[in-house]
Amino acid sequence: VQLVESGGDSxxxxxxxxxxxxxxxxxxxxxxxxxxxxxxxxxxATIVSDTLRTYADFVKGRFTIYKDNAENTLYLQMNSLKxxxxxxxxxxxxxxxxxxxxxxxxxxxxxxxxQGTKITVSS
Numbered sequence: 001v002q003l004v005e006s007g008g009d010s011x012x013x014x015x016x017x018x019x020x021x022x023x024x025x026x027x028x029x030x031x032x033x034x035x036x037x038x039x040x041x042x043x044x045a046t047i048v049s050d051t052l053r054t055y056a057d058f059v060k061g062r063f064t065i066y067k068d069n070a071e072n073t074l075y076l077q078m079n080s081l082k083x084x085x086x087x088x089x090x091x092x093x094x095x096x097x098x099x100x101x102x103x104x105x106x107x108x109x110x111x112x113x114x115q116g117t118k119i120t121v122s123s
Contacts, residue, residue, distance in 0.1 A: 001024050001025040001026075001093060002025075003022070003023055003092075004022045005019065005116070006020050006117065007076075008118045010122065011081055011121055013123050014080060016077070016079045016081065018076065019075065019119075021074040021075075021091030022072065024072070028093075028096045028101075030046070030047055030091060030094075031047075031092050032076045032089060032090070032091055033108070036084070037087065043105060044059055044065075044104070045063055045076065047074070054104060062078065065077075081121045082121060086119060087119060088119075090114055091114045092110035092112060093110065094109075
């Protein structure tokens with residue numbers, strides 16, 4: 001499975017962006033991660049189905065993860081962006097055959113990773 005990201009950009013605080021991650025094949029679950037300059041990678045949101053989504057506390061109420069199953073594309077709608085949301089955003093996925101679940105917490109055991117797209121939020 002290949003993952004193709006898009007949507008990285010620069011925006012002012014309070015603004016919105018939407019990231020997308022297109023998968024070339026069917027996945028069990030998908031997750032968005034981010035890494036700010038000089039900081040560790042952290043899980044942002046993960047989705048298994050429309051009824052099973054998990055968010056990190058620092059994005060609850062502001063970000064929404066969803067997936068277009070027909071297109072095998074993962075999205076992250078980011079509203080009310082803050083300067084501390086600045087960083088590289090990565091999508092990752094697990095395939096059914098490996099049996100791995102998607103977690104926001106380390107160790108980040110994923111079958112597929114994308115190299116990332118940059119988000120810059122200015123104050």
